Amino acid sequence: MLLTILDLVGIAAFAASGAMIGVQRRLDIFGICVVGVMTGIGGGIIRDLLLGIHPPTSLDTWPNFVTALLTSLVVFFAHPAVKRLAIGVVGLDALGMGLFATAGAQTALDHGAGPLAASLIGATTAIGGGVLRDVLVNEMPLLLHRDLYALPALLGAITVVVGSELGFTANTALVVGTVIATGLRYLALLLHWNLPTAPGAGP
Template sequence: MLLTALELVGIAAFAASGALAAVRARLDVFGVTVLALTTSLGGGTIRDVLLGVHPPVALVRWPYLAVAAVTGLVVFRFHPTVAKLRRSVLLLDAFGLGLFVTAGTTTALALGAPPYAACLVGMTTGIGGGALRDVLLREIPLVLRREIYAVAALAGAFVVVVGDQLDLPAVPVSLAGSAVIVGLRLLALWRHWNAPVAPRLDG
C-alpha cells in the first residue's frame, strides 16, 4: 500500500512537470493532458515494452492514468500557482525519479535481464517520460543537454544491480539506490551542476 502511494506521488510529480512544460508551450487543455500522461507514464511503458510485459502496467492500473490526467487538468487550471511551487515540484520529481529507477531496475532483474541491461532499463524508466515530453515539444531532451539527471538515475540503478549481485536484501538495496539518486539530483540542483559539454567547433 505504501509503495503504491509513493508511486502515485511520483506519477503526480512527473505529470505536473510535463503539464507545466505544455502550458509554457501554449498547448491547449488536451495537449497539456497528453504531455502530463506521457511524462509520468512514458518511462514505465518503455520499460514494459523492452521487457516484454504486455499490456504495459500503466494501461491496466487505472489509478495511474487517473492521477496523471487529473494532475494535468489541475496544472492547466491553476498553473500560475503551481509554477510558484517549482521547488516543491522539483523535490517530488527527485523522489519520483529515485522510486521509478529502482523499481524499473528491480523489475528488469526479476525478469532475468543481465546486470548491464537492468541498469539501462532502470535509467530509461526514470528518464524516458521526460525525453518523450521534450520530443513532442520539438526540443532536444533536457537529460541529453544539461543537468545531472540521467547520470543520477544510472548511479542509482548501478547500486541496485550491485546489491542484487551480492545477494543483499532487496528493500534496503532499493532504498539505498533511491537515496543515491535523490541525493545526487538535489545536490546538483543546489550546486547548479551540469554534465560536461564539448566545446563549440569553430567555423
C-alpha cells in the first residue's frame, strides 16, 4: 500500500517535470499531456519492454496513467504556482528516482533477470522517463551532462540486487536502496556535486 502510494508520488513528480518543460516550449495542452505522461510512465514502459511484460503495466493501469495525466493538467493550468514549488518538485523527483530504481531492479529480479541485468534495468527504469522527455523535446538528455543523477539510481538498483543476494527481504532492500539513491541525490543537489569531465577536453 505504502509502495503504491510512493510509486504514484514518483509518477506525479516525473510527470510534473515533463509538463513544465512542455509549458516552457509553449506546447499545446495535448502536447504537454503527452510529454508529461511519457515522462511519468515512460521509465516503467521501457523496463517492461526489456523484461517482456506485455502490454507494459503502466499502459494497462488506470491509477498510473490518471496520476500522470492529472498532474500534467494541473501544471498546464497552474504552472506559475508549480514553478514556485520547484524545489518541491525536484525533491519529489529525487524520491521518485530512488523508488523507480529499486522497484525496477526488484521487478527485474522477479522476472528472472540476473544481477547485472537487474541493476541496469533498475537504473533504466529511474532515468528512462527523463531521457524520453528530453529526446521528445529535442534536447540532449540532462542526465548526460548535469548533476549527479544516474549514478545514485544505479547505486540504488545495485543495493536491491546485493540485498537479494545476501538474503535480505525485498522490502528491506527496497527501503535501504531508495534511501541511498534518493539521499545521495539530495546531497548532490545540496552540495552541488558534479562528476569530472575528461581531462584536457578543451573549453
